[in-house]
Amino acid sequence: MKSRKLYNRIALLREERNLSRRELAEKIGVNFQTVGYLERGEYNPSLDLAFRICEVFELPIELIFSTKPLKPLSQELLRYKQILGGNNEN
Amino acid sequence: MKIESKKSYKTGIIVNYLFLVLFVALFYLFNHLGWKVWMVIAELLTLGVLVLTFYTSHIKTGLWRLVHASEDTLDEREMVVVLYALRNSYSVFTITSLIFIGIFVAMEIPVSAFGFVSLIYLAHTLPSVIIGWQE
Numbered sequence: 001m002k003s004r005k006l007y008n009r010i011a012l013l014r015e016e017r018n019l020s021r022r023e024l025a026e027k028i029g030v031n032f033q034t035v036g037y038l039e040r041g042e043y044n045p046s047l048d049l050a051f052r053i054c055e056v057f058e059l060p061i062e063l064i065f066s067t068k069p070l071k072p073l074s075q076e077l078l079r080y081k082q083i084l085g086g087n088n089e090n
Numbered sequence: 091m092k093i094e095s096k097k098s099y100k101t102g103i104i105v106n107y108l109f110l111v112l113f114v115a116l117f118y119l120f121n122h123l124g125w126k127v128w129m130v131i132a133e134l135l136t137l138g139v140l141v142l143t144f145y146t147s148h149i150k151t152g153l154w155r156l157v158h159a160s161e162d163t164l165d166e167r168e169m170v171v172v173l174y175a176l177r178n179s180y181s182v183f184t185i186t187s188l189i190f191i192g193i194f195v196a197m198e199i200p201v202s203a204f205g206f207v208s209l210i211y212l213a214h215t216l217p218s219v220i221i222g223w224q225e
Contacts, residue, residue: 030165043167 003044007070011039013057028052099147099222106143106215112136114208118199144215153218171221179216186212 014024014035021039025032028049037043038053045053054061063076070076113136120129148154156164157172164172187209194201 031168034165034167037167043170046166049166 004067005041006044007041007066007068008038009064009070009073010035010053012073013059013064014039017057024056027056099151102143102147103219103222106140106147109136109140109143110208110211113140114205117204147222148215148218151218151222153222156221157217171225172217175217175220178220179213182216182220183209183213 010024014021019027021035022032025035028035029052030049034043038045050061050065054064057064063073113133116129116133116136120126120133123129156168157175159168161169190205190209191201194205
């Protein structure tokens with residue numbers, strides 16, 4: 001079965017945290033070239049590796065990976081804020 | 091791999107396999123004709139090019155190490171890549187061996203240990219060639 005393309009924010013988050021590919025690779029236990037493949041969406045990580053990436057960035061998996069093209073993170077956070085705001089009002 | 095290094099890699103692989111074929115062909119030809127000093131020199135020169143292109147295409151690129159590394163030292167993507175290369179090289183090797191043996195049977199030439207060594211070389215280098223060709 002051919003797997004679907006996964007979109008991710010690894011490159012954006014890595015640069016935001018001032019991490020080099022080698023540093024991130026060391027933290028998640030892969031070769032630094034694999035980080036490049038992950039960032040370009042040329043390799044879909046296993047569930048274990050995806051969770052290890054989430055642990056490094058301390059973010060939920062749906063904020064880093066998606067099966068649909070990802071929106072800017074600011075837009076995504078605004079949507080979360082609106083959901084949380086709506087819940088608080090109730 | 092960058093486009094230029096990929097081009098030189100592919101050239102190296104083509105030269106390597108061409109010289110492998112030449113090395114085997116010359117061996118059988120010279121064996122049939124009877125060995126002379128210049129034949130030994132020609133065979134050694136062919137072997138020299140074969141070793142040199144093997145070094146530049148397989149050792150220097152790190153592909154040999156990748157294919158022959160133990161599973162514990164590879165990450166999940168590398169394992170996927172190696173498994174894919176091994177699966178495909180198995181098919182390529184089977185077809186090549188059948189053609190090789192078919193030619194020898196058709197020409198009524200006995201397959202010597204030398205021929206088998208060449209096939210073993212092919213079997214060991216094919217996985218890294220498949221990775222290098224596609225990466």
